[in-house]
Amino acid sequence: MGQTITQKILARNAGRDRVAPGENIWIDVDTLMTHDVCGPPTIGIFKREFGEDAKVWDPDKLVILPDHYIFTEDPHARRNIDILRDFAAQHDLPHYYDVGTSRYKGVCHVALAEEGFNRPGTVLFGTDSHSCTSGAFGMFSTGVGNTDAALIMGTGKIWVKVPETLRFVFEGTLPPWLMAKDLILSVIGDVGFEGGTYCALEFDGQAVFDLSMEERMTLTNMAIEAGGKNGVIAADEKTFEHVRARTDRPFDPVWSDPDAAWLQERVYDVSNMEPVVAKPHRPDNRATVSEVAGTKLDRAYIGSCTGGKLEDFEAAAKILQGEEVRIDTFVVPASTEVTRQMHERTLNGKTLWQVFVDAGCKMGHASCGACLGGPIDTFGRTQGTEVVISTTNRNFPGRMGSKQSAVYLASPLTVAASAVQGTITDPRTVLA
Amino acid sequence: MDDIIQGKAYVLGDSIDTDQIIPAAHLVYSMTVPDERKQYGRYALSGLPTDQQGLPEGNLPFTPDDMFESEYRIVIAGSNFGCGSSREHAPFSLMVAGAKAVVAQSYARIFYRNAVDGGFIIPFESRLRLVDHIRTGDEIRIDVRAGLLTHVEAGEEWLLNPLGDIADILKAGNVFEYARQAGFMK
Numbered sequence: 376m377g378q379t380i381t382q383k384i385l386a387r388n389a390g391r392d393r394v395a396p397g398e399n400i401w402i403d404v405d406t407l408m409t410h411d412v413c414g415p416p417t418i419g420i421f422k423r424e425f426g427e428d429a430k431v432w433d434p435d436k437l438v439i440l441p442d443h444y445i446f447t448e449d450p451h452a453r454r455n456i457d458i459l460r461d462f463a464a465q466h467d468l469p470h471y472y473d474v475g476t477s478r479y480k481g482v483c484h485v486a487l488a489e490e491g492f493n494r495p496g497t498v499l500f501g502t503d504s505h506s507c508t509s510g511a512f513g514m515f516s517t518g519v520g521n522t523d524a525a526l527i528m529g530t531g532k533i534w535v536k537v538p539e540t541l542r543f544v545f546e547g548t549l550p551p552w553l554m555a556k557d558l559i560l561s562v563i564g565d566v567g568f569e570g571g572t573y574c575a576l577e578f579d580g581q582a583v584f585d586l587s588m589e590e591r592m593t594l595t596n597m598a599i600e601a602g603g604k605n606g607v608i609a610a611d612e613k614t615f616e617h618v619r620a621r622t623d624r625p626f627d628p629v630w631s632d633p634d635a636a637w638l639q640e641r642v643y644d645v646s647n648m649e650p651v652v653a654k655p656h657r658p659d660n661r662a663t664v665s666e667v668a669g670t671k672l673d674r675a676y677i678g679s680c681t682g683g684k685l686e687d688f689e690a691a692a693k694i695l696q697g698e699e700v701r702i703d704t705f706v707v708p709a710s711t712e713v714t715r716q717m718h719e720r721t722l723n724g725k726t727l728w729q730v731f732v733d734a735g736c737k738m739g740h741a742s743c744g745a746c747l748g749g750p751i752d753t754f755g756r757t758q759g760t761e762v763v764i765s766t767t768n769r770n771f772p773g774r775m776g777s778k779q780s781a782v783y784l785a786s787p788l789t790v791a792a793s794a795v796q797g798t799i800t801d802p803r804t805v806l807a
Numbered sequence: 808m809d810d811i812i813q814g815k816a817y818v819l820g821d822s823i824d825t826d827q828i829i830p831a832a833h834l835v836y837s838m839t840v841p842d843e844r845k846q847y848g849r850y851a852l853s854g855l856p857t858d859q860q861g862l863p864e865g866n867l868p869f870t871p872d873d874m875f876e877s878e879y880r881i882v883i884a885g886s887n888f889g890c891g892s893s894r895e896h897a898p899f900s901l902m903v904a905g906a907k908a909v910v911a912q913s914y915a916r917i918f919y920r921n922a923v924d925g926g927f928i929i930p931f932e933s934r935l936r937l938v939d940h941i942r943t944g945d946e947i948r949i950d951v952r953a954g955l956l957t958h959v960e961a962g963e964e965w966l967l968n969p970l971g972d973i974a975d976i977l978k979a980g981n982v983f984e985y986a987r988q989a990g991f992m993k
């Protein structure tokens with residue numbers, strides 16, 4: 376019996392030839408990522424368990440990317456940054472991206488890809504549930520809590536249960552009105568948002584390999600919304616090109632064997648899929664956009680690790696150029712690099728940034744922003760009964776701030792079309 | 808690991824996510840400074856919509872306004888408890904509020920792992936949907952070793968799923984003790 380890509384990576388980092396689903400194994404970690412919300416408590420636990428002056432197992436493998444609560448006056452949030460800064464200085468950490476400096480990046484999962492930390496065949500753990508995003512690079516990546524992260528910080532090791540794999544095969548050619556967000560919301564709607572619990576979600580098929588790296592990241596990003604442990608897409612030439620442009624570090628990719636065992640396989644033909652949304656208050660509460668078209672909205676939000684990448688803004692700009700939004704529309708680039716590119720890339724002679732400004736959008740700073748609500752003064756945070764359409768990945772009660780607000784999740788195309796109309800709008804009616 | 812856990816039950820529905828367990832706005836508090844740590848008890852489960860606070864009636868906050876500890880010791884929930892973010896603050900906040908165990912039909916894996924590896928609370932699984940049999944405020948006893956849950960007043964008993972793999976970590980106390988036993992840590 377062959378092995379899946381997930382099994383092979385875990386086996387290698389456990390120093391073994393093969394591992395079977397359900398086994399508990401100890402593995403070596405290649406990269407540990409943490410941020411401003413979970414970094415400080417992780418550091419606290421690390422010091423408690425290993426000693427005040429203990430050394431990080433390998434400073435070169437620790438990446439600290441403050442991104443969650445950055446543009447806020449909240450004193451506790453600011454203290455968290457101070458803790459990270461002191462720790463980075465104390466340990467002389469090479470991969471700390473400090474707030475308020477030119478090194479500051481923004482949302483961790485996007486920055487990991489930009490800075491070349493995502494490398495095929497490697498193992499990454501992050502103190503953030505969307506750490507599964509990095510799996511788009513043919514690697515194993517998953518989210519853990521502070522305790523597990525502190526153990527890794529001190530030892531470089533962690534125990535993990537080898538997951539079964541669910542395989543999603545996307546065939547056909549993606550129509551211009553569909554995006555990776557539509558594909559993954561459809562998957563989550565189909566399997567339910569605990570349908571992938573404890574499992575690896577592997578995405579395969581020509582339509583997946585036709586996607587850019589950014590769009591692939593949107594697929595793996597939301598593996599967790601189906602309960603998945605990790606999302607993974609095998610590496611191909613596009614992956615190698617992306618990685619080699621950003622790092623000289625070596626990597627050694629692996630691929631699933633043709634006779635690997637899948638717990639389940641689902642095949643989709645993307646050429647006849649429709650734009651979808653997740654209705655409030657669950658990411659698996661799927662409806663086609665045409666079913667909910669006309670729903671009145673108060674606000675639109677384009678941002679986050681899943682919907683605030685350069686291509687997300689390129690897609691939205693296609694619809695917003697020359698238009699004016701009818702509802703408050705918040706634009707929050709995932710990273711400073713995305714912001715920079717939005718000022719550079721042009722569409723019919725205007726920078727992307729200018730397209731959004733001219734359409735009447737409110738422009739924010741690179742960070743998680745209101746994706747997770749956050750401190751009360753967070754840009755774009757809901758404060759009342761707003762009905763929001765958003766490119767983010769979660770719509771649980773209170774996720775964007777107020778418990779009374781209601782959030783629809785959708786692709787950047789659908790969000791932009793809806794912002795123009797003030798009601799949920801099918802991008803096909805605009806792009807046609 | 809306690810042998811017996813006894814106290815009042817707090818009953819919830821399905822898919823209680825980490826934002827409902829501890830809303831993101833409160834994650835700024837230190838988990839170690841005592842004066843701030845207790846805020847996690849105050850805000851535990853404060854993200855629940857009011858009609859979902861303590862089923863079947865609802866409107867029963869887990870921790871009363873301006874208190875730091877809950878009167879409930881055991882959380883009873885449906886499926887997929889703890890879905891959403893990886894914040895360890897979620898099982899931590901339940902512990903700080905005074906809860907000792909959660910009994911759910913199923914868990915999101917990061918919450919489950921955090922509860923166990925941090926040694927915060929014991930996440931029991933029950934095949935039966937206990938949410939339909941227990942009301943918020945009912946006195947419940949769990950015999951941890953036997954995996955037996957008793958409704959004290961009614962005298963009804965239900966078997967919980969065996970703890971399985973995690974029993975070793977729970978017995979060790981947390982993942983650090985477990986790692987020491989495995990020889991990965993001094």
Ligand code: SF4
Nearest residue numbers: 482679680743746747
């Ligand atoms: S953008 Fe949202 S989902 Fe992504 S890391 Fe930040 S808070 Fe989490």
